Amino acid sequence: MNLGKNDTLHDSLALTITQINYILLLLFLFLLFLFLLLLFLFLLLLLFLLILLLFLLLLLLLFLLLLLFVLFLLLLLFLLLLLLLLLFLKFKNRRISHLVWINLGKNDTSHDSLALTITQINYVLLLLFLLLLFLFLLLLYLFLLLLIVLLLFLFLLIVFVLLLLFLLFFLLLLLIVLLLLLLFLLAILVL
16 A cells, blocks of 8 residues: 555656646746747837838938939029020120121231130030039939939848748747647646
C-alpha cells in the first residue's frame, strides 16, 4: 500500500510539473505575441510617418516645378517683349539713319550705321544670354520632373515592401494565436 501511495504521489508531482511547464509555455507565447503585436504597431506607425514625409517631399518638388513653370512663362514673355523692342528700335534707327543721310551727308551716315550695328550686336548678345538662361531653366525643370518620378517610384516600392513585411508579421501573429489556442486546449485536456 505504501508503494502504491508513493507512486500516486510521484504521478501527481509529475502532473503538477507538467502543468507548470504548460503554464510557463503559455506565458512565454503570450509575451511573444504581445512583443510582436507592439512591433507590428510600431512598424505601422513608422510606415505612416514615412509615407507622410515622402508625400510632403513630393508636394515640395511639385511646388518647385510650378514655380519654375511660372518663371519660364515670365522669361518667354520677356524674350518676346525684348524681341519686339529690338525690331522696333531697328526700324526706328534705320529711319533716323536715312533722314541723317539725307540732311548731313555720307560720313554721318556711316557713323550712325556703326552705332546701329553695335546696338544690334548688344541686343543679339542679350538675346543669346536669355536663350541660354531659358535652356538652363528648362533642363533644371526636366531634372526636377525626373527626380519627382523617381521618388514616386521609390515611394511606391518602399510602401510595397513595408506592406509585405506587415503581411508577414500579421501571418506570424495569426500562427502564434493559433498555437496559443491549441496549447490552451491541450492544457485544458491535460488538467
